[in-house]
Amino acid sequence: MVLTPSAHVHARKLVELLGSWNGAARPSSRSLSAAVRQLVLDGRLPPGTRLPAERELADALGVSRTLVARMLEGLRAEGFVASRRGAGSWVKLPDGERGNDAHGGWFPTEDTEMLNLAHATPNGPPELCAATDRARLRFPEQLSGHGYQPHGLRVLRERIAERYTKRGLPTGPEQILVTNGAQHGFALVLRMLVSPGERVLVEHPTYPNAIEAIRGLNTTPVAVPMVDGGWDLELLTANLRQTSPRLAYLIPDFHNPTGVRLDADGRARLGRALARTCTTAVIDETLVDIDLTDDEPPPPMAVFTDRAILVGSASKSFWGGLRLGWIRASEEFVQRAVVGRAALDLGSPILDQLVLAELLCVADQVLARRRAETIERRACLVAALREHLPHWSFRVPDGGLSLWCDIGAPVSSRLAVAAEQHGVRVAPGARFSVHGSLERWVRLPYTLPGDQLVEAIRRLAAAAAAVHEAPGPSLLTAPIA
Ligand SMILES: Cc1ncc(COP(=O)(O)O)c(C=O)c1O
Known part of the structure; x- marks a missing residue:
């Protein structure tokens, strides 16, 4: 896919996003590349975002321009940055790492055992x-x-x-x-x-x-x-x-x-x-x-x-x-x-x-019941996640029908594939991304009845353990320094 720069990120904003890297005692181009790569993979720097000029970024980070140039060179070699004379540099995903075609789209299933968490769609009211x-x-x-x-x-x-x-x-x-x-x-x-x-x-x-x-x-x-x-x-x-x-x-x-x-x-x-x-x-x-x-x-x-x-x-x-x-x-x-x-x-x-x-x-009546039922189901999902996947983090949403969960590592497309084998379908974070990043997240709806939600999370925990035990060669698992 040919990408041209679309959004921009200011040097000040990038420094803020780099957070803990910015405080590193001995900054290196490798660790800076890893930190920027991580921002791309988890969607905080969406592919297509134009990076600040080398000098501007070096000044904002308080490092040499050579270090920034090396960082860009490294990311270009890995396929995470593209540059063009006159247009500057922008972030991208390496070819073959575009994950938003992964599972989670609309396709029918004959499998009645499958618990479907890919859609946040409630049943019709009586x-x-x-x-x-x-x-x-x-x-x-x-x-x-x-x-x-x-x-x-x-x-x-x-x-x-x-x-x-x-x-x-x-x-x-x-x-x-x-x-x-x-x-x-x-x-x-x-x-x-x-x-x-x-x-x-x-x-x-x-x-x-x-x-x-x-x-x-x-x-x-x-x-x-x-x-x-x-x-x-x-x-x-x-x-x-x-x-x-x-x-x-x-x-x-x-x-x-x-x-x-x-x-x-x-x-x-x-x-x-x-x-x-x-x-x-x-x-x-x-x-x-x-x-x-x-x-x-x-x-x-x-x-x-x-x-x-x-x-x-x-x-x-x-x-x-x-x-x-x-x-x-x-x-x-x-x-x-x-x-x-x-x-x-x-x-x-x-x-x-x-x-x-x-x-x-009769909207008020329908919505009052929907609201009470949704609050109950949200509580079931939250409790099941805290029990079976305590290291996953999320904010309990104030409304809507799903929860956006940080799974701690950029592996959500792999998790979705493993989950399918464990009888639960989920939409990986990349589905919600313009260019296939957001691999550290998964969307979990709370529209199923409570007992099914609990079982779905139990299956998802088994899938997560399988992904953890068999890390793939994908760049998505690249370590962050
Ligand atoms: C934010 C948002 N917009 C639009 C839609 C689609 O709505 P409709 O079924 O009315 O086309 C959905 C359905 O999930 C949605 O979540």
Whole structure:
């Protein structure tokens, strides 16, 4: 894969990322190479990130320029850095180390013994059946029309709009476009706003199918790393300024896969950065309802900036099988999207929309039960991890449906392969990476019943032991000095 530099990292930021290396008593080019290599492998320096100039980095680190030049030479030889006259140096993964095609994608399995932790998808609620019965009674009145409703059914758009208004964002039904899921909504906005070769800024890690949508249009993702507690807004702002992406794709509400939520202050800062750089952002709110806290939720991003196009979904709040989502934007944008949609499809199924409209009338009840059940399952997963894999570390997420786990070594694709042999399927960190790094992480959903989660973690612990006992020759196991 040909990579060109996309994101930038300042010398000051790189020094911060290098953390303990920077305090080493006797710095060497080898140990510096190893530390930078580790940052690439675990995703904190996403491939494509342009490195500071040699002199600038040497000054920031307080080492000689020769040491930095040797470090770069070493990493170039290993395939972790590429350089071009005039364009500087940027980090990359060596050929053959691109791991995000590893297990975890959507493929069917006949194996009923397999415990599937690769997807964070809840079952449908029992209220769905009663909602379907009520929808069936309203269906005949639709039959006098032709059934093509590219905006979506009025009654559904009204109910979705009401929910935004309740969340503090006054919204009318003319600002809603019903789509066939959030992924469809994002793909539609992407097609409308971004041309091949332009850039789309994403968090790193991010939702894998968003990466696929970006790649599928031959647009270039600019990956901005998440840090321990969430977003590094300084870094994100710097990247908005320096890389001028045509669009940003962000998940501030229980980010998939890390589960973190951006607070109101952060949203205000992000809103200002988007306005200052004239960047439009798709804000993916797919997981917004899976709030496992008792806190007052922050307002939707569109309260802070009119540059936010919100994309919502029925999949996590209710059921993925409905295949319904929506876009919330200005009326003018929605009109353009209706025209743009014609190239992809001509509207969403009417009966399913009626079902969702009915379900929204009992949303509070459905979501209260989902929340209680999810809290219980999250507790089972956390307890099982602490018992069977005590050296793995994670932050208990405030919401969403999965936990982002640091497995202590850059081996998550190998772990996923071993796990399959032990009867459990997981999505390795590389699936959530733009270029296949993030090998030190694995995403673990808590959507299965508690007893199955406990068994899945027991199997995963056996797989982890097998990986530990048989280290492979991969560069991914390269030691860090
Ligand atoms: C962040 C995020 N966005 C979008 C989607 C896809 O949603 P939908 O099923 O509505 O297309 C998912 C599903 O996992 C998701 O986690």
